[in-house]
Amino acid sequence: MPELPEVETTRRGIEPHVMGHKVTNVIVRDRRLRWAIPPGFEQQLAGRTVAGTRRRAKYLLMDFDSGCLLVHLGMSGSLRMVAPEEQPRKHDHVDIEFDNGLILRYHDPRRFGSMHWLSSDSHALLDHLGPEPLSDDFDGDYLYQQARRRSSAIKLFIMDAKIVVGVGNIYANEALFMAGIRPDRPANRVSKARYEALATAIKDVLATAIDVGGTTLRDFVGGDGKAGYFAQSLQVYGRGGESCFRCKAKRLKEIRQSNRASVFCVACQR
């Protein structure tokens, strides 16, 4: 579920409810996330006041008067604000209760997500990350230069967080379709002009998804409880074997790259 737009949607949904509020209680029901939540985590959060929220790549950061909470939603995680009378359900692993009575509840069936308390504002997980796709640091020229010595498939290239963060499987497929580039084409065999188109497509697909509240397959719900609407505008993801919306006649082909589904139009993407 959570790709960059979902994380950003979650951040925007949550921020107004936590900003300026103090943590009154923390309940950890299951510490076994991707990295086990260490003993003492609850005490580090308790009594601190939220100064703001940020996003870096697919990480959500909650800044406090001192220290910072780093959250990753993994493959199946979600965060939402709930009223105190709402009973925790299966896989509701962490509750952070605030002085306005609301609870920030972390839910994650697969437990691929993570939570870290940062006393300083750096962490190994945040080192060596590439530029944000929606920033001015990221453009076609940058991609083209990075691709010079890369013979790997372009889809894997744009999904590499050292190159650019936040481009997950859904949006990688969509952006390559928009730019007319086959996902299995070697990264170093794409022209600068086509990289300009690809950078534009990546920005476009992510920004559009954020605007409509995330993609949301299955049951994604943003921090404010509203579902995303991007899924209905997907052009290729999940449509292997179906007809291409652009050229109609041809069938979309599905292949696997690094054990993940890639879908593309043999006619429109070269």
Next chain:
DNA sequence: ATGACAACCTGTGGGC
């Protein structure tokens, strides 16, 4: 250094 791949988990859907 690059790249291929296993690993971490649970839930769901399809085929039989």
Next chain:
DNA sequence: TGCCCACAGGTTGTCA
């Protein structure tokens, strides 16, 4: 209805 297998939005770590 039930069983078994394949697959799912991500990232890290290991090994060749």
